[in-house]
Amino acid sequence: MDGLDRARGFEKPRRSFSRSVSNSMNRKSWSMEDVFSGASHSHRNSCVDEDEEALKWAAIEKLPTYDRLRTSIINSFMDNELHADKMKNKKVDVRKLDLDDRQKFIDRIFKVAEEDNEKFLKKFRNRIDRVGIQLPTVEVRFNHLTIEADCYVGTGALPTLPNVVRNIAESALGLLGIGLAKRRKLTIFKDASGIIKPSRMTLLLGPPSSGKTTLLLALAGKLDSSLKRRRQGYLANNNFMEQVRGKITYNGHRLNEFEPKKTSAYISQNDVHVGEMTVKETLDFSARCQGVGTRYELLTELARREKDAGIFPEAEVDLFMKATAMEGVESSLITDYTLRILGLDICKDTIFGDEMRRGISGGQKKRVTTG
Structure with missing residues (x-):
């Protein structure tokens, strides 16, 4: 009897242990099924979204060229709480984007401006490179560039109203060959050469009054008219050198062969805008x-x-x-x-x-x- 009771005693915990193991396995299987069912459900939704987007792209490709270049797809998340994680693809006319659509697009794509802008520009470049299009680039060269200016010396250099009137009168007399103005030639830039490579950022460093602004103005074709001359060499009296000497080229073309202001932009130190405009x-x-x-x-x-x-x-x-x-x-x-x-x-x-x-x-x- 003692052996039988001991056997029965061992049998009961064995049955309870097997029952607990089977229950735990069932719970695990249930949880794993739930996980896989959720993953398959989200994967199914993503596949449906991709198929829907592909169908809309195919419909856009069938449009005439004029309409195709004005039609695109905007992706936005559903406003409904039940479908907050679901992407909605909407075909839109890019000329009729309202303020709300534009703001949502900017907020979604450029959440962190410094990081997201770089990612977006890489996507932009990859799209162009994928079809073999090369974007135009500009290489700026300046060879033996020398810039000089005539400066008034003494009290005539002070920015006062009498000095301005006197300088104008002396300049008019100078055209008649009568030189009364006290001037001195100042060399701003002397025999400088360099290359500004495309698709790079060039840093220009120098102490104050070293000619940084003058160099940038010369490269942008925005030098003051008093510093510009049409030809190299001497002026009519043969004792006054040209103010600007040297050569500046954009992709091998001189500044007088095209309009440099349409290719380059110089940002002035003075902010000149309409004060009433936002x-x-x-x-x-x-x-x-x-x-x-x-x-x-x-x-x-x-x-x-x-x-x-x-x-x-x-x-x-x-x-x-x-x-x-x-x-x-x-x-x-x-x-x-x-x-x-x-x-x-x-x-x-x-x-x-x-x-x-x-x-x-x-x-x-x-x-x-x-x-």
Whole structure:
């Protein structure tokens, strides 16, 4: 009896142990099934979204070229709480993007301006490189550049009203061969040569009054008219050298062979803007004055090559390129992009300001000029 009881005693814990193991295995199997079912459900949703987006891209590719370059897909998350993580693909006309759509696009793509802008530019470059398009670049060279100026000496150099009147009168007499002005030749830049490579950032360092601003003005073709001469050599009296000597070329072309202001931009130290206009209005006005340039031609060639190769572009990059290549738009996406990248979106509705009106700060003014 004792052996039988001992056997029964061992049998009961063995049954309870096997029952607990089976229950735990069932719970694990249930949890694993739930996990896999959730993963498969999300994977199924992503596949459905990708298929839906592919169908919309295929429909866009069938449009005429004029309509295809103005139609893109905007991705946004559902506002409903039940489908907050679900992406909604919407076909839009890039010329009719409202303020809310543009702001949501900027907030989603450029959350951290410094990091996300670099990622976006890499996507932009990869799309162009994928179809074999080479963006135009500019190489600036200056050889044996010498810049000189005639300066008044003594009390005539003071910026007073009598000195201005006297200097004008002496300059008029100088045209008749009568030299009364006391001037001295000042060499600002002497026999400088260099190359500014494309797709790089060049840092120009130097002490005060070393000619940094003069060099930048000369390279941008914005030197003062008193420092410009049409030909190298001597002037009519043969005793006064030319003020500017040397050679400046853009991709091998001299400055008189094209308009350098359409290729380069010099940002002045003086911020000259309309004080009554807001920051956003200033950038919109500048964008409309400059136009879209060659962006529309680039987009046309890019769309043609992608259609021939059967490539569907990324929605965010395609929407940005098409929205920034449209002319006649009152408020462009490029303005919202510039405001976010330069950190000006916090003051976009503030007036620029002037001596009589309080506006944005000095650092913000400089960033507006850069933008």
